[in-house]
Amino acid sequence: MSKLLPLVALTAAVSLLSGCATVAPAGPRIDKSLTARGQSERIKYIILHYTVADLPRSIKILTQQDVSAHYLLTDTDQPFFYALVDESRQSNHAGLSSWKIYNQLNSASIGIEIVNPGFTETAQGRVYAPFKQAQIDQLILLLKQLVARYNIKPENILGHNDIAPQRKQDPGPMFPWKQLADAGLLAWPEASRVGARLPLFTEQLPDVAWFQRKLAQVGYATPQTGELDQATRNVLVVFQSKYRQSLYDGTPDAETAALLDVLTSPVPELPAPAAPTPAPAPVPASAALPRSTSSR
Missing domain, CATH: 3.40.80.10 (Peptidoglycan recognition protein-like)
Structure with missing residues (x-):
């Protein structure tokens, strides 16, 4: 009986130690120390x-x-x-x-x-x-x-x-x-640029294909048929109801053309001002006097 006691004690100790041991978590080993350059926010x-x-x-x-x-x-x-x-x-x-x-x-x-x-x-x-x-x-x-x-x-x-x-x-x-x-949250067609283009489009209105291309350039899913179909009118209504809320009937008119043209044309950059010409250095008064021909 006395010989069994050390064995029982040893078994209990082993069991206790095994219960305290850290068990490796199940799952992949992942190192997050590196970061890829090619990524962007999911929300755009x-x-x-x-x-x-x-x-x-x-x-x-x-x-x-x-x-x-x-x-x-x-x-x-x-x-x-x-x-x-x-x-x-x-x-x-x-x-x-x-x-x-x-x-x-x-x-x-x-x-x-x-x-x-x-x-x-x-x-x-x-x-x-x-x-x-x-x-x-x-x-x-x-x-x-x-x-x-x-x-x-x-x-x-x-x-x-x-x-x-x-x-x-x-x-x-x-x-x-x-x-x-x-509030600086989105781009808007500048009124002066729209006004400058308006006479041009009043004199000569672009064809339907031009409107379809410009609407697609803004971002709208627009038919490219060259025909003023209902789907194209629907897109024009949406565009007008955003940028010209006084009239949004889906008609491709001169003001709509001017708005589209400004939105799809980058603002021209003004040329950088020329660097000022540096003024000549002042001439010392002594240097401006003629040299004396006297032997003195």
Whole structure:
């Protein structure tokens, strides 16, 4: 019996030590000491929407259905954002969409829904609802943060109708895009340049193919048929409702041509001023006197 005690003690000690041993975690061994040069932010676009619903219904739709957004901006007296989807995750807000050479923008964008009833059909035609100024003030604050965080280019802050002109109207012609431009968030056609081009296009309006090429150059998915078909008119309506909100009937007119031409033409760089010619060094007074021929 006494001989068994040391064996029992040894077994217990081994068992205790084995329980304290560190077990290697299951999974791959990853070294994060290196960083690839060829990479960029996943988020490249911000897409703006209106909800076409009041706040309670907007919350229900965006939290209990398949459609979603990263942020929901309320229409309360003091508007604020609900953060519904983490920025690191994809939300389902853009749907079938394209801009320039990119398609299916859900995976590369942040979606912001703004509580707004959208439009109503009346005997005088479709009437769009305005946005509260307090909403726009809050929106600009968030946009500036997102632009700084993800280095988003001005041409990539867009409306749902920009990326889906054949099926979407939001955020509509009452959305104050010019305020975003004034806040430094997106490019805007300079009025003086538009005015300078307007007489040229009034005298000679470009053909439909020119409008289609220019709209595609801005970024819109536009037919390149040379025909003023309904799809081309739809794109023109979206463009006009953003940059010329006084008239957005889809007609390719001179003012629309001037706006398109300015947006797709780089601002000419002014020549650098010539370096001033250096003034000659002053001549000492003694050097200016003639030498004396006297032997003295």
